[in-house]
Every structure is written in structure tokens, then in C-alpha cells.
Amino acid sequence: MPGRQTLSAGPEGKKVQQPQSSDGDLYFKRIPIVPRSIKGPFRRFKSGLLWLSFAVYFLLPWLPWSRHDAPAQAVMFDIPGRRYLIFDLIVYPQDIFWLSMLLFIAAVLLFFITALFGRAFCGYFCFQTLWTDAFMLLEKLFQGERPARLRLMREPWSNREKLLKVGATRVAWVLLSFWTALTFVLYFGYAPDLLVAVFTGQAAAAAYITTAALSFSTYAAAALLREHVCTFICPYGRFQSAMYDPETLTVHYDSKRGEAEAGRAVARAGLRGRDERQGKGHGDCVDCGLCVQVCPVGIDIRDGLQANCISCGLCVDACNNIMDKMGYPRGLVRYDSEVNLLKPQPEPVRPHWKSLKVLGYGVSLILMCAYLVYDIGHRQSFEHSTQQIRQPLYVTLSDGSIRNRYQIRLTNISGDEEVYTISARGLPEGALDLGNFRTVHIRNGKSVIIQASVQLDPARAAALNEFEFVIGNSKGEVVVDTARFFTRK
Ligand code: SF4
Ligand code: SF4
Numbered sequence: 001m002p003g004r005q006t007l008s009a010g011p012e013g014k015k016v017q018q019p020q021s022s023d024g025d026l027y028f029k030r031i032p033i034v035p036r037s038i039k040g041p042f043r044r045f046k047s048g049l050l051w052l053s054f055a056v057y058f059l060l061p062w063l064p065w066s067r068h069d070a071p072a073q074a075v076m077f078d079i080p081g082r083r084y085l086i087f088d089l090i091v092y093p094q095d096i097f098w099l100s101m102l103l104f105i106a107a108v109l110l111f112f113i114t115a116l117f118g119r120a121f122c123g124y125f126c127f128q129t130l131w132t133d134a135f136m137l138l139e140k141l142f143q144g145e146r147p148a149r150l151r152l153m154r155e156p157w158s159n160r161e162k163l164l165k166v167g168a169t170r171v172a173w174v175l176l177s178f179w180t181a182l183t184f185v186l187y188f189g190y191a192p193d194l195l196v197a198v199f200t201g202q203a204a205a206a207a208y209i210t211t212a213a214l215s216f217s218t219y220a221a222a223a224l225l226r227e228h229v230c231t232f233i234c235p236y237g238r239f240q241s242a243m244y245d246p247e248t249l250t251v252h253y254d255s256k257r258g259e260a261e262a263g264r265a266v267a268r269a270g271l272r273g274r275d276e277r278q279g280k281g282h283g284d285c286v287d288c289g290l291c292v293q294v295c296p297v298g299i300d301i302r303d304g305l306q307a308n309c310i311s312c313g314l315c316v317d318a319c320n321n322i323m324d325k326m327g328y329p330r331g332l333v334r335y336d337s338e339v340n341l342l343k344p345q346p347e348p349v350r351p352h353w354k355s356l357k358v359l360g361y362g363v364s365l366i367l368m369c370a371y372l373v374y375d376i377g378h379r380q381s382f383e384h385s386t387q388q389i390r391q392p393l394y395v396t397l398s399d400g401s402i403r404n405r406y407q408i409r410l411t412n413i414s415g416d417e418e419v420y421t422i423s424a425r426g427l428p429e430g431a432l433d434l435g436n437f438r439t440v441h442i443r444n445g446k447s448v449i450i451q452a453s454v455q456l457d458p459a460r461a462a463a464l465n466e467f468e469f470v471i472g473n474s475k476g477e478v479v480v481d482t483a484r485f486f487t488r489k
Helices: 041-062 093-117 120-125 127-143 146-154 160-186 191-199 205-225 227-233 235-243 255-259 274-279 314-326 338-342 356-377 458-463
Strands: 002-009 015-021 075-078 083-086 089-091 250-253 333-336 382-388 402-412 418-425 439-442 447-456 466-473 478-484
Touching: 041 075, 041 120, 041 127, 041 160, 041 191, 041 314, 089 093, 093 120, 093 235, 093 356, 120 127, 120 235, 127 146, 127 160, 127 205, 127 227, 146 160, 160 191, 160 205, 191 205, 205 227, 314 333, 382 466, 382 478, 402 418, 402 439, 402 466, 418 447, 439 447, 447 458
Parallel strands: none
Antiparallel strands: 002 015, 075 083, 083 089, 250 333, 382 402, 402 447, 418 439, 418 466, 466 478
């Protein structure tokens, strides 16, 4: 699919090469894409999301949060303590179900968004898009707008200006990649201490290896590979077409309006007014090429819906700006559905949410989120399990009585030290032996294994089938574990 290179005209009149999705050669020399910046609501939305995501990602490890038995950090993956601290929620490895549920929710949310708005996740929320956007911002900051960057590209490396500006850009990219990687590592310890440890050579080897690997991959993905990640590497881009419906809203060029009978035409003398153009059979597209120049993946939306398009909406902003300048109605390039565009008179654009597929995704999302929230909200402050020791299943003592042994495991996940009491229901007085562990103090996040034995005379042993362990804590929470009693029958 990808391969063809086309020439598109920029507003300044230069022909600019752009790689395009096509049926041409599979292998072709990569032509760097130098997008023009643009103003408009979709650009503002993208920028807003970029700053919000960066603020959350880079500042979260520094957000203080008062804790009794762990560093005062709001979000921390406490690997030695085998727990994740997320504000007041403490997640233990045994809560793996929540992680599975979260992954399911994320997958269904992705399908839901794709069915409604096409590849909007790629265009606005994906890490690759966010970091590439940030790298492009730095590029613009040091090298200027698109024409200046194109001029610099043509200069030889002996040009001092090119050396300084491109060098500064790459240094900034390296720093951002490094800080991105280091921030990730800071989630795995108390950030202020870990930061000092990293820079003084005191941190664990894993911290340096992770920082180096992530710095390299961030730089490679956002500075070197860029749109190739979306086009060739990311599997989501490949299977998205299976999730599209003809009603899915995605970025389209209204070719009927743009081309009309005589095709698009540059707005030269005699072809500026809409009436003049319509009189000569030309459509509203003035072939300015701005929609191509702003595209971060370097495609021409006028060639129709393409697998490479990440639905970022920047070409919509670009074309709307041109339509405003020309005094034509907006929306020549717009979010719309294939079915609507095929209508003789397209209707106002609205998400098509009444399909069985979209409703199914929506209902699944609501149910899964509700269950996850319920499960988190109703988690007990301690984990417990009671297991019978089966080697041997029972022991006959010298006086003829029968003894069964059990192992009770308690894990305190309450956030504080806690006191637990253990008793039995359905046993005669004195049958349960817990040693000195009828009452146990357990520190937060710690587990204790208690050995219990039950001894009954032969008559009672023969009559007893099951009994219950009752475990309570000082908060008044009580759980009951049923246990079996084995004897020679
Ligand atoms: S064609 Fe438009 S919506 Fe698609 S990636 Fe390019 S700029 Fe974004
Ligand atoms: S679709 Fe719009 S932005 Fe693209 S070339 Fe035509 S007029 Fe220009």
C-alpha cells in the first residue's frame, strides 16, 4: 500500500513532495514530512490534550499524598512492597482481576470510539501522537515555520545556521526523551530520593537500563520513525478497517463539492468568486494544498479515505481557514460518514450511535465500569484463605482422638496496622488449637500464616462433617471460612 510520492502545491507556490498511501512501490526512500502549523478548533483540542497529558504524566510522581507506611507519593509502584499505591487505593498482585478488567474496558472503549469517530484515538490520545506533536513543537521552536524548515533541509551541513538550529532541536529532543524515560522510572520509587539516587549513581541497575531503553525508544519513535509507527508498526492501524461502518464519522473530503464537473482549480482571476467557479463547472477546492501541508502523516485527504489517516482533523482546520478566506461555506473537508456523503444533499453531521454494534460496546462499557467500581468499593480490608493440610489428611492420636490441621493465611490491605481474632463455630469448647494466635497483629501490606489444629474424640469426629472458622477485625468486619473435618469413616 504505502509508497507513492506525489507533488502538491503549497500556498507559496512551491511544489512539495509528499509520501502517499498508494498502490505503488512497497519500498521507497523516506521523504521527511515537514508539516505546517495551523490554527483551528481541532488544533486547539489536540494542543489542550497534549498539555493536559504531559502535565499529568510529568507531575504525577511529584504529587504528595499522606501515607502511614509508605512514602508520601500519590502514585507509586512499590515493587519491593509488591503493591501499587494510587492515591488512597492500594492494589496488590492478587487484585490482578482489576487490571484484566481495566484492559478489557480500554479495549472496548477503543472499539467504541472507533465505531463512532474512526481513528480518533490515534489522532488525539495515542502516546505516539502526543510525543510526536511535542517533538514537532520543539522543531518549530528552534527552526521556525515550515518554509524555514524546508529551506534549512536544503542547506548543506556546513551551513552554520543549520548546524546550530538542527543541533539545538536534536539536543532538545534528546532531553525530552531522557526526561520522559526518567519520569517513568520515578513512578517506581519515592521520586525525590530516586531522582537524587539516579544522578549520584546510587540507583539500582534496572533504573539506568530502563531509562536508557525508554530514552532510545522515545527518540526513535517520535523523532525518527514518526508516522511510520502509525503506518507500518502499530497493529491497531491495520485492523481498524474491520471496525469501521459506512456510518462512522471520520475525516472526508467532500469530492462532489470540491471537484464538481470540471474538477478543482486554483483561485486565479475569474475563478475567485464561488458563482464564477460554479458557472465554469469548478468545485470549491482551490487546490491550495494546505490540507496536505498540515497533515502529520503526509497524505492527501482528497484522494479519499486512507488507512494512514489518523483522523487528527488538522486538514479540517486548514481547509476551513481557506474556505473562510475565500468566503465559501466551511466543511469541504470535515468529519462525516460515507453514507451521508453519498446522499444527493448531505445532512448535518451527527454521530451514528443507534447501531447494534455501538450500543453493544456502550452497554458493555457501562456494565464493566460499574462492576469494577463496585468491586473496588466493596473490597474487604483484608484477604483470607483457609486450607486444610492434606499430608496427612488426619492423624489418630494415642488416645484414639482424631486431629485435622489447617493453614489460615491473612493479608492486611487496610492501609493501617490491624488486629484480627480467629475463632471456630460448630466445634466443642477446646477443640480448636491456635497456639498463641487467637489474636494477631498484622502490619499493613503484610501477610501472616497461622497454623490451626482441631482435635475431636472418635464419636464427635465421626459425627462432624464441616465447621466454620470465623475471622474478625477491630473494624467489625467478619468473614467465615467453611472447613471440612476428615476422619476414618
Ligand atoms: S488526512 Fe487530515 S485527518 Fe488524516 S492524518 Fe492527515 S491531517 Fe489528519
Ligand atoms: S481541500 Fe481545502 S485545503 Fe485542501 S487543497 Fe482544497 S481548498 Fe485547499
